[in-house]
Amino acid sequence: MTRRAGSRPPAAKPAFPVIGVVFVGLAVLLALAIVLSGGDSGDTDDDAAAPQITGATLPQLPDMQLEQPEDDPGFGLAAPEVTGQDYAGNTVEITHDGIPRAIVFLAHWCSVCQGEVSEIQAWLNDGGGVEGVELLSVSTWATSTRDNYPPSAWLERENWTTPIIADDDDASLLTSFGGNGVPFWVFLDADSKVVFRISGGMNAATLQSILELLRG
Amino acid sequence: MLDFKTMRLFFSLLTLAANAVVAAGLLLIVGARVSATVARVRDAALASLVGWELRLAFLVATVATLGSLYYSEVVNLVPCQYCWYQRIAMYPLALILGVAAWKRDHAVSIYVVPIAVIGTLISAYHYFLQRFPRFGSGQCSTTTPCNAAYFKLFGFVSIAYQAISAFALILLLMAVVRATSRADTPS
Numbered sequence A: 001m002t003r004r005a006g007s008r009p010p011a012a013k014p015a016f017p018v019i020g021v022v023f024v025g026l027a028v029l030l031a032l033a034i035v036l037s038g039g040d041s042g043d044t045d046d047d048a049a050a051p052q053i054t055g056a057t058l059p060q061l062p063d064m065q066l067e068q069p070e071d072d073p074g075f076g077l078a079a080p081e082v083t084g085q086d087y088a089g090n091t092v093e094i095t096h097d098g099i100p101r102a103i104v105f106l107a108h109w110c111s112v113c114q115g116e117v118s119e120i121q122a123w124l125n126d127g128g129g130v131e132g133v134e135l136l137s138v139s140t141w142a143t144s145t146r147d148n149y150p151p152s153a154w155l156e157r158e159n160w161t162t163p164i165i166a167d168d169d170d171a172s173l174l175t176s177f178g179g180n181g182v183p184f185w186v187f188l189d190a191d192s193k194v195v196f197r198i199s200g201g202m203n204a205a206t207l208q209s210i211l212e213l214l215r216g
Numbered sequence B: 001m002l003d004f005k006t007m008r009l010f011f012s013l014l015t016l017a018a019n020a021v022v023a024a025g026l027l028l029i030v031g032a033r034v035s036a037t038v039a040r041v042r043d044a045a046l047a048s049l050v051g052w053e054l055r056l057a058f059l060v061a062t063v064a065t066l067g068s069l070y071y072s073e074v075v076n077l078v079p080c081q082y083c084w085y086q087r088i089a090m091y092p093l094a095l096i097l098g099v100a101a102w103k104r105d106h107a108v109s110i111y112v113v114p115i116a117v118i119g120t121l122i123s124a125y126h127y128f129l130q131r132f133p134r135f136g137s138g139q140c141s142t143t144t145p146c147n148a149a150y151f152k153l154f155g156f157v158s159i160a161y162q163a164i165s166a167f168a169l170i171l172l173l174m175a176v177v178r179a180t181s182r183a184d185t186p187s
Helices: A018-038 A111-125 A151-157 A172-176 A204-215 B004-034 B036-049 B053-074 B081-103 B106-131 B159-184
Strands: A052-054 A081-085 A091-094 A101-106 A134-139 A164-166 A184-188 A194-199
Touching: A018 B004, A018 B053, A052 A172, A081 A164, A081 A172, A091 A164, A101 A111, A101 A204, A111 A151, A111 A204, A134 A151, A184 A204, A194 A204, B004 B036, B004 B053, B004 B159, B036 B159, B053 B081, B053 B106, B053 B159, B081 B106, B081 B159, B106 B159
Parallel strands: A101 A134, A134 A164
Antiparallel strands: A052 A081, A081 A091, A101 A184, A184 A194
8 A cells, every 4th residue: 555645654764864964064055155255356346437428318229120220210310429437437438520430338247248249359359340430338237236247357358449438327328329238239320320229249240341331 | 244245155055065966866866777886875865865855855945945035135136037937936846845844745746846847947948048148039138137147156157057956956856755755655
């Protein structure tokens, strides 16, 4: 006869103190965690002044896939002007100065952005880019509770050579350009009007061809 | 002292310990089929666990549940869609296994195994998205992206990985429950 569910068979005496081993193990791991996390992690908060943004906020890029760049509600609208800082305290600007620009918004914790930075930097190292078209990056949505913090250390590790503007804690810069995810690319013509926006990773060959279109 | 850094490291060390136990368990299960010595070790391990299998499974599910609540309610890490699916699988296990451990109801494995298998599959897919984010939407939502891990300790232990490990350990303990039940059942 098999034992029925719900019946209470006599508990066998264990060969060794299982519960003792479990709780000692838990205590040892907790002590180990306290000791190992007690030291200085080397993490420091990035300190850059919040960007100053002037001009109208661009409408948010729709979530759906757009058939044509003209389907973007931000197409043809003038981008906001920005005066911000990189993590070294240098001023970096987005102004209506007649220079076409490609701006990529990145977050340190986003794995897609991590791949994007490596790929774009490798492309730049191989001579990628177009004379007369400025490539800019915005480090946005930084938070110490997420992976790969701080962003300055990440970008330094990647030898990121593209100028960076640090966004504020509310991601105001990302919002003002209509971004709802990262990586987020915004391409501006010489009149600083939106030619194309896309949310998601972009390969180097596509980027190169868009930059060539921007140069005209 | 018990700040986020410490707690996530503690849960990650628990995860590695769970991985070691599952690996050892799988080695014993497979090895016992080909080696009498390993079979004796397996039998000794099973004998030492008699009466504790359900309690240990309850402990694993409870720690996983409390860990998940710690991340969301104490540290305010917002759970993404797949995190919620994993919670749907894990939270009831803590209750079901608690009652089963109290009642010593070994038949509970028939309910626990399907839930834990589903939880493992969801966690595995979530972890896959974190490792290969371009397979998902190809972008990270700025609110609660499932393809961006809050952390990856030791380069690979994310919250999704912790969930896979907990589900796997519960499944191993359910195998122990079934094995000890069989041994306990007169033919």
